Amino acid sequence: MGLPWLRILDTLIGVTDLARSRKIRSMADEQQQQQQLEIGGRPGGALEARLAGVVVAALKEAFDRDTRRLEIEREQVAVERERAERALRLEIRRQAGDREIGRLRLLAGGAIASWLGTLFFSSRLMGGPVVARVLLGGGWVLLLAAVAASFGAQSRVAAALDVSSDDRPISSGAGGVLAVWLIVAGLALVGVAVLV
Secondary structure (H helix, E strand, O other): OOOOHHHHHHHHHHHHHHHHHHHHHHHHHHHHHHHHHHHOOOOOHHHHHHHHHHHHHHHHHHHHHHHHHHHHHHHHHHHHHHHHHHHHHHHHHHHHHHHHHHHHHHHHHHHHHHHHHHHHHHHHHHOOOHHHHHHHHHHHHHHHHHHHHHHHHHHHHHHHHHOOOOOOOOOOHHHHHHHHHHHHHHHHHHHHHHHO
């Protein structure tokens, strides 16, 4: 019988593997101890380092989420402020338009009241000179033109209010100014007619 060379070789390889595995294990233990000493010198330092990394990542994510939420809230506040400012500008514009329409209605009412007031003089002036009748008729025409100019200016202001752009000021235009002067001129002509 011969020597079992294969078994001998197998045993030698097993002993060599055993020696190598112990050497590798001891090297791994030394590395782990060195890492623990670098981390904090405690045996649970590696676990604490990993937990600290997880906590830092979670905090960073929470801060990022809060930062995004704050940015969204700032944008919403800016949009709300802009909407409120626009609503305020539109309200101021509407109030200015209402005041102008009120003024023009007062002018129209004054012109109508003046025209009705001159009717009292018409009976006395109809039998008078032709110049007085022409002046009275001219005064009536001017007063009625003042009413028409006032109504035209009111429609212009209403149209300006219907336009949603708030950059143009509310104005009655030439009709609002003309209505006042037509009333004054009409009353002046009626006054002259009464005096003639």
